[in-house]
Amino acid sequence: MYYGGWGHANVVELNPDMTSLGTFPDGSTYKEITPENYTEGSFMFKRDGTYYMMWSEGGWTGPDYSVSYAMSDSPTGPFRKIDRVLAQDPAVARGSGHNSILNVPGTDIWYIRTTDASFASGANGVHAGTRKPSQAGAPGAAEPVARFDNASVRSNVFTFESADAPNRFIRHAWSRGRVDADVTPYADMRWKVVPGLADPAAVSLESVNFPGTFLRQRDGEVWIDQRTDDAGFRADATWRRVPGLSDRSLVSFEFFGSPGLHLRHRDALLYVEEVTAADRPEATFRAW
Structure with a gap:
């Protein structure tokens, strides 16, 4: 005992x-x-x-x-x-x-x-x-908030399913960030959640099958690139975890470098953009 x-x-x-x-x-x-x-x-x-x-x-x-x-x-x-x-x-x-x-x-x-x-x-x-x-x-709290980091004893590796497209997950393919179904290989859609490269209070998403590469924005598009010590890269690869824009029990990612811009998918590709009310489900994800 x-x-x-x-x-x-x-x-x-x-x-x-x-x-x-x-x-x-x-x-x-x-x-x-x-x-x-x-x-x-x-x-x-x-x-x-x-x-x-x-x-x-x-x-x-x-x-x-x-x-x-x-x-x-x-x-x-x-x-x-x-x-x-x-x-x-x-x-x-x-x-x-x-x-x-x-x-x-x-x-x-x-x-x-x-x-x-x-x-x-x-x-x-x-x-x-x-x-x-x-x-x-938290039952009784004003609104539930997604807390995927550190909530699993097993690991800090997660997949992120689009709120408006069941069975479609954030993944990389030929280095481009996408949202797809039936992802092969499976590891293309698995992300290690680590303290933000530009701010440890935020998060960065490191590719599981390409260690050292991170999901980052590049001229409004989202890619995975090898980490560098450049301050610009660190900011481009850092995200603020916020309650889901279309469902606050889920999660959205606000771009660290430009508050008000969010990670969203459009035509199966990932972008960092302003999100209208109609587009909020495309910027909201379920962490598994």
Whole structure:
């Protein structure tokens, strides 16, 4: 059993009756396994023989309240922090902590459930559950907001389906950004979501099958190009993640270099343009 608080995490072994404590081989009853920046909220799960420990860190209800994780080959550690897996989305709530994990039986799909302090209610303990591995919304919040980054424990790799064209996904073909159905190879439509090259508070989309190349605008058209250290390239390959223009439970991408312009598809090709009310579905995407 894993428990803790006030900066300390412990593990104990339960006897078969599940109500009394046993002892470890060294004769001890308790072992401290506190990882870096631990505050409270221990949660453990096992995947492919590896133990994943998750916990809350920062001050609850504060902007730094978040969920991090560590990995170990042993259920008693040592557990060394790897990264933060869930952080506050200011459009939804204050803080994101006290999570649990659910696995779809027979699959490698994992869902995270967390606790927020809702802006709408002003109360603590309003739950935000992932509806898909890549989306989370807070019941009671003013409006749900897509939070695909860090919402999946499995990875930060996603596909983006057009809201107005089911089964058509953002992909690259001969370096041009497109929206197509029945994409072959499948990896052409998979994108690694990373901190924005020009602003870490935004995002950049790196091609999975061409590492080091990023979705970027070029004279209003959208292509994938090899990353350079040029400031202009970094701005061209950075996007602000915003609530979907046609459905706020989905996501749209505002161009970092020119606020008000958005990523949209037209005649199967991707562009960065001003979007009219009628065109909003073409600039709205579902993250998977």
